[in-house]
Ligand SMILES: Nc1ncnc2c1ncn2[C@@H]1O[C@H](COP(=O)(O)OP(=O)(O)OP(=O)(O)O)[C@@H](O)[C@H]1O
């Protein structure tokens with residue numbers, strides 16, 4: 001059989017579609033059914049049952065179950081049953097949380113999945129790559145990922161990076177020509193494109209011949225390692241801490257067990273208690289709390305237009321101290337309108353452009369031809385710089401499609417932001433001509449003639465000075481300026497970038513791109529939060545500085561520079577240079593990487609935006625690479641940690657706020673769990689030192705730790721976000737979550753909980769009634785920890801403010817927990833199961849009272865800690 005590369009594009013289309021027409025709706029559906037989704041099959045997903053069983057995986061829980069069953073055989077069947085029930089309920093709770101977290105992460109993944117442009121019903125539409133099917137015509141632009149394998153049908157300077165498949169790191173130049181040979185290796189099939197590679201330059205289109213596992217990458221996909229979700233730095237940190245803590249707790253429980261035996265207690269009971277204490281006190285849930293809080297937090301962020309592609313980055317957001325942002329579209333609206341024309345040595349308001357004036361009409365027509373944008377009934381497709389140009393034409397009565405039909409494009413050099421130029425070839429009145437547009441400073445070096453009216457003459461120094469002066473004038477007003485030029489060429493010439501010399505000047509077009517309304521406030525917020533905003537743009541320095549001044553990024557012109565100036569600097573020099581600069585203009589992607597690195601070397605966490613295909617390395621180098629969801633290339637999105645669905649600078653700042661909040665909530669949740677556990681251990685320790693009876697039965701500890709404590713812990717993770725996180729400085733990047741301050745807090749708060757618990761025990765035990773003592777201790781410990789949830793909401797005293805009641809989950813967890821513990825001690829039927837006795841109303845209120853004391857005491861501790869901190 002003939003291979004696709006041995007056929008023409010048409011033959012291929014005929015072969016896969018049975019016709020030369022693009023697929024119809026029905027054919028698309030039929031093909032999707034026949035070939036399945038365009039996806040690489042990933043490793044098997046865990047079932048809910050597997051997740052449930054994993055909850056029991058913990059070694060200690062298994063020991064506990066064995067101990068409980070053993071003690072059941074020795075007579076205490078009720079304890080056994082209750083312990084099993086409590087553990088099962090805990091496992092169900094864990095399963096529900098895990099499944100929910102996984103679902104929300106999966107939906108996040110879907111949101112940030114790759115997209116492709118295909119021809120459907122005669123127009124180009126953007127669809128998820130997974131919906132591309134065999135026979136589709138896919139359109140390619142620089143920066144697009146190739147979503148499937150296929151035969152090229154159209155090719156304009158198309159270059160493709162196929163390194164993922166062939167290892168060849170240089171871009172491969174593609175053609176549509178037939179290849180006659182047989183058995184051509186992958187890398188030499190120049191008329192084919194393959195899934196997994198991406199376009200580095202130019203444009204093209206291809207007909208899809210293979211999707212999903214039938215593609216060349218699909219065939220090697222089974223060889224590729226599936227990357228499992230990496231743990232975040234915080235999780236690694238917590239896992240290590242958890243391990244150390246577990247060892248300490250196990251040693252403690254071992255000693256306790258020894259003491260009990262020494263005292264002559266029942267070995268079985270003592271063992272069960274020691275294991276239960278270990279299970280209860282070891283915080284094995286720490287790293288899963290992080291996952292849960294992150295998954296809910298990222299969902300909130302997605303609603304606020306920031307999609308996190310890497311979970312690890314959420315923590316990093318809180319440490320960001322530098323945000324490097326694009327100008328066009330991110331700080332500005334990217335809604336351009338033409339303000340001014342400059343030709344024949346004078347400037348003309350856009351509204352006054354005269355289509356009958358030879359120079360003005362030449363400029364207008366050139367601007368519509370050397371242009372890839374479209375405006376179909378108000379729907380703009382393409383670069384706003386270019387839509388602005390055709391919109392002006394339409395307003396002046398020239399239909400862009402009619403103009404393009406009259407002077408069809410014969411050849412082209414696509415725009416790229418390194419060259420800052422674009423050229424197309426057309427025939428005007430029988431004369432083949434190349435039209436070039438681009439940055440004024442670049443074009444000025446390429447022009448040697450000027451056209452005034454219908455006359456062409458050599459360009460003088462005065463002409464150049466006049467053009468440059470006009471450019472400065474526009475730029476100072478914050479306008480974006482493009483220059484236009486042309487050159488007569490030979491009929492058969494296929495354009496290359498080497499042709500863009502010896503041009504004839506036609507004129508300038510100045511466009512307005514107003515700053516976004518929210519940019520100024522966001523810049524201010526950054527500064528308040530200890531974050532330095534920096535503008536990095538491809539645009540002209542004067543334009544960039546004018547806009548930067550308007551939104552508060554720049555105070556003085558001296559803080560603006562051109563990217564080229566850093567070419568001459570060594571890395572050390574650059575490090576000393578960057579603090580003085582707030583605006584980098586005419587920047588190339590290589591400059592971006594160096595600027596990021598310089599700031600990182602100075603100990604900063606850097607967020608950097610990027611949209612182009614060449615920005616991917618800078619996005620990867622930055623701690624938080626930020627891609628543009630609307631205008632960004634697929635390659636840049638793939639390299640980024642975060643994608644903005646509204647391309648807005650203010651969204652980055654909002655994401656930082658969310659990141660800081662999420663981190664704070666994780667910390668609160670951990671503080672809650674650890675201080676409560678510590679309180680319980682202190683109570684047990686006190687009893688064993690003073691030779692009092694053990695204050696709790698095993699089921700008490702399990703009840704608290706596995707049931708009533710888990711809900712407030714999650715609720716604290718879902719605390720409403722507070723804007724005051726933006727009043728703090730960025731968190732130092734390698735600061736461990738377990739700072740001395742944090743451990744001190746856990747220690748003192750645990751002490752307060754432990755003391756109140758033991759007071760309750762002693763009150764109940766007064767008359768030697770062990771059961772009453774342990775009932776009161778159990779009920780107090782349980783309630784105290786529920787109250788303590790409110791203490792953990794904030795570092796500052798919040799309890800006497802309205803914020804105390806703003807978390808409905810926490811209130812719900814509190815009410816439910818108090819109701820449960822009250823039922824346990826007040827319903828006689830539950831007593832033998834839970835090893836408690838009925839409390840009198842007075843005793844019950846003693847319990848509540850002692851538990852509640854933890855609020856004023858701990859709030860006072862906070863106030864003292866804050867005061868001490870201030871004095872320092
Ligand atoms: N479509 C185009 N055709 C020709 N020249 C262009 C085109 N778009 C931009 N330019 C020129 O190239 C320069 C760089 O453009 P580029 O897209 O890299 O950055 P930008 O959009 O101006 O700024 P930012 O980097 O902030 O998004 C522009 O200042 C302009 O002079």
Ligand SMILES: [Ca+2]
Nearest residue numbers: 326328538611
């Ligand atoms: Ca840009």
